[in-house]
Amino acid sequence: MEIAYYSLFFILGTIFGSFFNVVGLRVPKGKSFTTDRSYCPNCQKQLTWYELIPILSYLFQAGKCRGCGKTIGKLYPTLELLTGLFFALSYWRFDLTMELVLSLIVVSLAIIIIVTDYTYTLIPNKILLFFLPILIIARIVTPLNPWWSPIVGSMTGFGLLLLIIIVSKGGMGAGDMKYFAVLGIVFGFPNILLVFFLSTLYGAVINIGLLALKKVTRKSKVPFGPYISFAALTVLFFGEQIINWYLSLI
Template structure:
């Protein structure tokens, strides 16, 4: 494993993670992000380039705005670090080949989604529509086996959540439905089912823990997106092993 490449990919992840913070926080509220400089959300002061260095600026400033001294949300350095780690892990697991592009695109989309869903309980259509054609192109050049698994995965992923929404009369959001449809293209028919099962299991365990510790109330809405994100990542990297292990237990 090339150490230089690992370091470069990690640094690239930190840089993109900083950008994804901006995208995840601005796109849901229709704020431009491509041509506008970052500002402090409290004092609206435009931040200098040296206040935007991933991880480093947060540490130097002690987690506070240089101008108004208000605390900076930990979501910024956390998502930068998570993106850096996931970019690096993608390379470690997959190696330097075409599928790595799919992995980095998947990580990118999921990081943006987890930020927007935690902050606004919303999975932006614009984000899904941006990544959808990219995943389709990648599955054309790097098809699943069989190739139609991606198409069937999209239908299954979309349909499962659609049925839940209809039966529960809004128990899940349309954003979750569209996200599973996109994930189906990346994961395929078998793995998208595994991702759904894992998301439900993770959500149930964490939800119960939050209820027991009274962090949330019984009727308090909780975003499901973060559970889908974790489940999708586990499934993408380890889904084949999990499925094989399950069937081996049955034999």
């Protein structure tokens, strides 16, 4: 039966991932994502149901719009696939518990921020303010120990980023700071520090790689939000293992 649950969460994840793509692309532009049908951003052709199947449609259309032939960004199928994997990982990590609900909410937020920050270099307040009360309620239902951990975690995330913004004069943005404040509620103190550490590690490694491949220059504005998202998901699924491994070293 396990395999059925994993498949269910994976498929559910790809469908939600497809929706998060739309949310992430439309919300920063002030467009509606609930009333409008899905359409090709190039030729405005409305998409039919068989053009909306996560991952599969992309593969069958060989990555091109059936209306105008324009190449569809690899971002869409990649994020559909990742959301599927992260939904399945949520089930693996938390089983059918209330923590699973919190995990799925965190994955949703993380994926939408990857889309907005990657596409527009923007972490919209609208998205953070939508998720904030939901995550607070989810944390009250599944409290951390001690009870003040989420409050201190949120303040630490916010304060740490504020300090970096002041010192680095714009290395990170206000959006990153607010994103960390929201994640602090989820991870609490001290785990938010691990999210912070991993996000800078991912950012440093990838940026050195991109610089070496000459994909970016030192002056390029590289969005930091995706690194924060991947760091948050790493800690969500493997935080305990990482901390135990670290403690075994000292």
